[in-house]
Amino acid sequence: MSLLKIIDKEFVPYLGEQEIxxxxxxxxxxxxxxxxxxxxxxxxxxxxxFLFTADxxxxxxxxxxxxxxxxxxxxxxxxxxxxITAIGLDANVNxxxxxxxxxxxxxxxxxxxxxxxxxxHQPASVKIAVLLNKTExxxxxxxxxxxxFDIPNKFVVGYGLDYxxxxxxxxxxxxxxxx
Ligand code: IMP
Ligand code: MG
Numbered sequence: 001m002s003l004l005k006i007i008d009k010e011f012v013p014y015l016g017e018q019e020i021x022x023x024x025x026x027x028x029x030x031x032x033x034x035x036x037x038x039x040x041x042x043x044x045x046x047x048x049x050f051l052f053t054a055d056x057x058x059x060x061x062x063x064x065x066x067x068x069x070x071x072x073x074x075x076x077x078x079x080x081x082x083x084i085t086a087i088g089l090d091a092n093v094n095x096x097x098x099x100x101x102x103x104x105x106x107x108x109x110x111x112x113x114x115x116x117x118x119x120x121h122q123p124a125s126v127k128i129a130v131l132l133n134k135t136e137x138x139x140x141x142x143x144x145x146x147x148x149f150d151i152p153n154k155f156v157v158g159y160g161l162d163y164x165x166x167x168x169x170x171x172x173x174x175x176x177x178x179x
Contacts, residue, residue, distance in 0.1 A: 004174045006163045011156075011174035015149060020131075020159060020173065021055065023148035027129065028059035030146070031099065039063045041096045043118075045110070046070040046087065047168070048103035051160040052131045056101065067091035071110050083113040093121040103160050104132040108142035115142070132156065132173075 004011040031040070042060070044053035046068050057066050070087035098118065102111065111128065118126060129146035137153040157163045158170035167174070 003177075004157070004167065004170065006157065006166045009163060010177040011158075011163075011167070012177050013172060014151075014156060014175040015159075015173040017159075017171040020148070020171075024052070024055050024131075025059060027146055027148055028056055031056075031129070032060060032062050035064070035097060035099070036062050038097045039065070041091055041093065041098050041123075042066040042101055043089075043091070043093075043098050044068045044101040045103075045114075047072075048160045048162065049101050049131075051168075052103055053101050056129075065091065069114075071114055083110050085114070085117075089118070089121065093118065093123045095122065095124050098123045098126045100126065100128045102128065102130045104134065104156070105130050105142065105144055105147075106134050106137045108138050108140035111142050112140035131159070132161075 002013070042053065042057060042064060044050065044066060047070065053066065067090065068087065069085065069089055072084055072086055100111065105111065115126070127145040128143065130144055131148045133144050133147035133150045134153050135150050155163070155176040156173050157167035158173040160168050161173065162168045
């Protein structure tokens with residue numbers, strides 16, 4: 001791992017592939033236990049969560065389904081303020097145990113805006129699992145149930161996370177370099 005340059009910014013190594021995969025393995029083991037017999041529906045929030053979802057779901061050994069929605073509120077390194085649903089829910093959520101998969105929770109705005117919509121489909125339960133949790137940045141009442149890493153309030157890229165669409169295709173996670 002060395003310095004990563006994307007457009008006008010420099011990023012330094014932060015979380016390596018191995019420690020990311022180890023945490024995902026632990027999370028999968030926990031979910032396999034807690035959701036045994038419940039046939040959970042994993043609901044992955046695109047785009048950022050696609051690698052996290054793939055690596056986690058491969059290690060889910062109980063009966064389970066996966067579906068995807070696409071929400072977006074980010075441009076560059078800060079939130080635009082508006083949350084849009086670019087691809088909506090197609091799965092039947094009624095009576096299902098839903099586990100939302102997010103790459104990162106920052107302010108919580110994206111999920112805070114989406115949760116009432118999901119609730120209107122009457123799931124049996126909803127829990128939130130995230131790869132990265134920027135605990136200090138949380139500004140909306142969103143409860144994170146499972147977090148692989150609690151991280152400081154600094155912009156990160158890699159392993160699905162992007163800066164202006166780039167950087168998602170890195171196995172490791174990088175942090176914005178301080179000037
Ligand atoms: P929130 O709505 O403020 O919680 O932001 C959630 C979304 O913003 C995430 O799903 C990411 O797509 C994006 N995001 C937040 N922080 C970062 C970051 O540090 N790097 C890349 N994307 C981020
Ligand atoms: Mg995201």
